[in-house]
Each structure stands twice: as structure tokens, then as C-alpha cells.
Amino acid sequence: xxxxISIIIILSIxxxxxxxxxxxxxxxxTKVTESxxxxxxxxxxxxxIQKNLNRSVSSSLRKLKQEFDYKIFLILIGVSFxxxxxxxxxxxxxxxxxGAYFLKEKASVFSSLKIGSIISITHSGSAAIxxxxxxxxxxxxxxxxxxxxxxxxxFSGILIAVLGVFYLLRSIFPKKFxxxxxxxxxxxxxxxxxxxxxxxxxxxxxxxFSIYLDLLWVGxxxxxxxxxxxxxxxxxxxxxxxxxxxxxxxxxxxxxxLSLVMGKILSISxxxxxxxxxxxxxxxxx
Amino acid sequence: xxxxxxxxxxxxxxxxxxxxMAHPHMFVEYTAELIFDETGLQGIQxxxxxxxxxxxxxxxxxxxxDEIVDDEEQNKIYQNAFSYLANTxxxxxxxxxxxxxxxxxxxxxxxxxxxxxxxxxxxxxWKVQAESExxxxxxxxxxxxxxxxxxxxxxxxxxxxxxxxxxxxIMQDRVTYQISFQKVNK
Numbered sequence: 001x002x003x004x005i006s007i008i009i010i011l012s013i014x015x016x017x018x019x020x021x022x023x024x025x026x027x028x029x030t031k032v033t034e035s036x037x038x039x040x041x042x043x044x045x046x047x048x049i050q051k052n053l054n055r056s057v058s059s060s061l062r063k064l065k066q067e068f069d070y071k072i073f074l075i076l077i078g079v080s081f082x083x084x085x086x087x088x089x090x091x092x093x094x095x096x097x098x099g100a101y102f103l104k105e106k107a108s109v110f111s112s113l114k115i116g117s118i119i120s121i122t123h124s125g126s127a128a129i130x131x132x133x134x135x136x137x138x139x140x141x142x143x144x145x146x147x148x149x150x151x152x153x154x155f156s157g158i159l160i161a162v163l164g165v166f167y168l169l170r171s172i173f174p175k176k177f178x179x180x181x182x183x184x185x186x187x188x189x190x191x192x193x194x195x196x197x198x199x200x201x202x203x204x205x206x207x208x209f210s211i212y213l214d215l216l217w218v219g220x221x222x223x224x225x226x227x228x229x230x231x232x233x234x235x236x237x238x239x240x241x242x243x244x245x246x247x248x249x250x251x252x253x254x255x256x257x258l259s260l261v262m263g264k265i266l267s268i269s270x271x272x273x274x275x276x277x278x279x280x281x282x283x284x285x286x
Numbered sequence: 287x288x289x290x291x292x293x294x295x296x297x298x299x300x301x302x303x304x305x306x307m308a309h310p311h312m313f314v315e316y317t318a319e320l321i322f323d324e325t326g327l328q329g330i331q332x333x334x335x336x337x338x339x340x341x342x343x344x345x346x347x348x349x350x351x352d353e354i355v356d357d358e359e360q361n362k363i364y365q366n367a368f369s370y371l372a373n374t375x376x377x378x379x380x381x382x383x384x385x386x387x388x389x390x391x392x393x394x395x396x397x398x399x400x401x402x403x404x405x406x407x408x409x410x411x412w413k414v415q416a417e418s419e420x421x422x423x424x425x426x427x428x429x430x431x432x433x434x435x436x437x438x439x440x441x442x443x444x445x446x447x448x449x450x451x452x453x454x455x456i457m458q459d460r461v462t463y464q465i466s467f468q469k470v471n472k
Contacts, residue, residue: 039426039428039458039459039460039461039462041459041460044437044459044460044461047310047313047435047437048437050310050313050435051310051313051337051435051437054313054337054339055313055337055338057339058337058338058339059338062338201311202311205311205339205340205343206339208343209339209342212342212346
């Protein structure tokens with residue numbers, strides 16, 4: 001178990017560490033690194049799908065600029081939704097946190113749908129707001145710099161780590177912390193917002209591109225559909241964790257001590273993963 | 287906890303990090319020519335075409351919007367949207383046998399625009415001496431952060447070699463090219 005948790009943490013760190021645009025961001029990472037994942041056939045299939053969806057979005061936006069056609073618009077919305085589903089499979093969209101949270105916390109399928117929606121709406125919503133501010137006030141992408149992404153990632157990382165520490169303390173000293181339906185709702189909302197607050201680069205690009213084409217409302221519709229797609233993927237990951245946790249609990253139900261210990265281990269492990277993700281998110285940008 | 291329960295959790299926990307395998311926010315398709323002379327490999331001349339939405343961001347920030355990129359615009363594009371990458375080896379993963387080769391410099395950078403797409407062409411020196419025995423090299427372009435997906439265009443990689451160098455190229459997987467070469471009598 002410890003080994004598995006270590007692997008997860010290492011993989012999430014690798015993903016988060018390099019999450020800035022390598023073309024437009026200064027980096028000190030001069031060492032050459034090798035990746036076996038990028039040669040994996042499953043990865044390459046997912047890349048191909050995303051590449052085609054990205055191309056469809058931009059070409060549909062161009063077509064709509066030339067002549068507005070509702071059929072093309074509807075296709076664009078469908079393509080954006082699919083793009084969201086596939087795009088959210090990748091790291092940096094809060095799935096690790098959702099997984100860790102539901103590993104830690106006994107929850108319902110509804111909770112997963114709720115957190116998945118909050119993360120994706122915040123993730124795309126923050127990008128849309130940033131895009132609107134940049135696009136409307138500066139009329140171009142010139143003013144947008146990756147520095148903003150860096151600061152908000154540090155901020156988000158700190159908030160997630162603090163939330164993780166709170167979860168950990170509550171797991172260790174359950175009697176000292178209030179834990180009712182309201183506090184659970186609040187925790188889910190906070191986790192969703194903190195995880196999703198770093199703007200999604202794809203949503204940001206779509207908004208800026210649509211402003212450039214003078215198709216702002218079409219861009220916003222695209223980002224909404226993209227959010228919905230991402231919510232589906234994130235929620236499914238959450239549901240998977242919830243169901244697995246339930247099965248594990250069911251199988252250990254006859255041995256009450258073991259079940260209790262198991263629940264405690266899951267709860268503390270989940271909290272530690274959340275803290276690690278937050279700490280490494282913040283440290284990677286400092 | 288019994289073995290069955292353990293397995294369930296292990297499978298679940300392994301599913302989550304698999305998600306690391308799908309992230310790109312931008313896409314590049316490249317062509318490449320491996321240039322040989324009579325002594326062996328000299329380097330790789332490559333051309334990268336970016337996706338339309340990233341292209342637009344760079345074009346909007348660094349040019350006047352027409353498809354002609356003048357010297358001043360070339361310099362701005364290099365500084366704002368290439369130099370960071372050039373300093374870290376342009377995602378090059380080059381191998382001489384089992385030895386990794388670190389790209390030290392990038393030459394002849396040129397940005398151009400075609401049909402709204404941004405294109406970079408540049409030369410990566412990579413000298414490997416040819417001998418009478420077969421030598422093996424491997425190459426691919428790969429962003430280890432997964433932010434950018436760099437994939438070859440179909441039939442986009444070519445070998446340019448004189449008559450005294452015998453070459454052969456195979457694709458190991460969809461992104462890695464393995465090339466063998468040796469000196470032969472003309």
C-alpha cells in the first residue's frame with residue numbers, strides 16, 4: 001500500500017511540476033529527462049483524439065466567423081463536450097484530489113457529481129473570466145503571461161495543503177472536530193474550488209481565440225460544453241473510488257476491528273495525499 | 287484485509303495515475319531531415335507546425351498579422367516563444383546506441399506563417415561518425431511535462447545521405463525513429 005501511494009504521489013508531482021507552457025515560460029529544467037509514457041500507444045491514441053478535437057474546435061470557430069450556421073454551432077458544442085471528456089483524463093484537473101478525498105471520506109455518488117461539477121466549472125470559469133478580462137480590456141493575448149498561472153497555482157497549492165492538514169487532524173482526532181452534513185458540504189465545496197481555481201489553458205485559449213474572431217458568446221458556449229465534459233470524467237473517477245471503497249468496506253464488515261482500522265488508514269492516506277499534492281503544487285512554482 | 291480487498295484498492299489506485307497519460311494543451315506536428323555527409327551524421331533539420339490556436343497567440347503577440355515575418359518579428363518570436371525551449375534542448379531525445387546525446391545548440395531558427403499556422407524551422411547539430419561497422423541511433427521529440435504533444439507528420443522523416451553511407455530507418459513506435467548507418471565502398 002505504501003509503495004502504491006508513493007508511486008501516485010511521484011507521478012502527480014511529475015505532472016504538476018512541468019505544467020507551464022514550455023514555449024513561453026522560463027524554465028530552469030535544463031536536464032534532459034526521458035519519458036516512457038509518451039511512447040505508450042494508449043497515450044498516443046489519446047493525443048491523436050485531442051489533436052483532432054482541438055483542430056475541429058478551431059476550424060469550426062473559423063467557419064462560424066465566415067458564416068454563422070446553427071448546424072456547425074451544434075457540432076462545435078458536441079465536439080467541445082467530447083474534448084472536455086478526453087482532456088480531463090489528463091493530470092492537473094483535480095482527479096487525484098477527488099480520488100484522495102473519496103478514499104478518505106465515505107461519500108455518495110451525488111457528492112462525486114457535485115465535486116466534479118464544481119472543479120470543472122471553477123477550472124473553466126476562472127479561465128473564461130481571465131480570458132474575458134484580457135480579451136475585452138486589452139483586445140489581444142499580449143497581456144496574458146504565464147506568471148499569473150504560476151501565482152494562482154502557488155495560491156491553490158497552499159490552500160489545498162491547508163485543507164489537507166485539516167482533514168488529517170480530523171482523521172486523527174475525530175472527536176475534536178465537528179463533522180456534520182453542513183461541514184461535509186462546506187468541505188466538498190472548498191475542495192472543488194481550490195482544486196479548480198487554476199485556469200484551464202485550453203478554455204483560456206478558446207476564449208481568447210473566440211474574442212479575436214469576434215465570437216465571444218460562441219467561445220463561452222464552447223467552454224461551458226468543455227466544462228460539462230470534464231465534469232463527467234472527474235465525477236466518474238470519484239464514483240469509481242467511492243464504489244471501490246464501499247466494496248472494500250463490505251468485504252471487511254464481519255471483522256469490525258479490521259474494518260475500523262482500514263477506514264482509519266484510508267482516511268489518513270487520503271489526507272496525506274491531499275497535503276502532498278498541495279505542497280508540491282506550491283513548491284514547484286516557487 | 288484479505289488479498290482480494292487489497293487487489294481492488296491496488297487496481298483503483300493504479301487507475302488514477304494512468305490519467306497522467308493524457309494532458310496536452312497544445313499540439314505540434316514535425317518533419318525532419320537527418321543530414322549525412324561522407325563522414326557520417328551531421329545534424330537534423332526540422333520543421334514544426336503548431337496548432338491554430340497556439341499559432342494565433344504567438345502571431346498576435348509578436349507580428350503585425352500579415353504572413354510575412356520580418357527580421358524584427360523573427361527576433362521577437364525567438365525571444366518570446368522559442369528561446370526557453372532552445373535552452374532546454376528542444377524536447378530532443380537523441381540516442382547513440384545506449385548513450386543519450388544532449389543537444390547543445392540550435393541553429394538557423396526561422397519562423398514563418400502559412401494559412402494561419404505558425405511554423406518553426408531550425409537545425410540541431412548532432413555529429414556521429416560513420417564507420418564500416420553498423421552504428422545505431424534513435425531519435426524523437428518529446429515534452430516530458432506533457433504540456434505539448436510533438437508528433438511526426440506521416441512520412442515526415444527523411445534521411446539525406448551520400449552514396450558512401452548506407453542507411454536504414456525503422457519506426458520503433460509511433461514517435462521513435464531508429465536509424466542504422468555504415469560506410470560502404472561506392
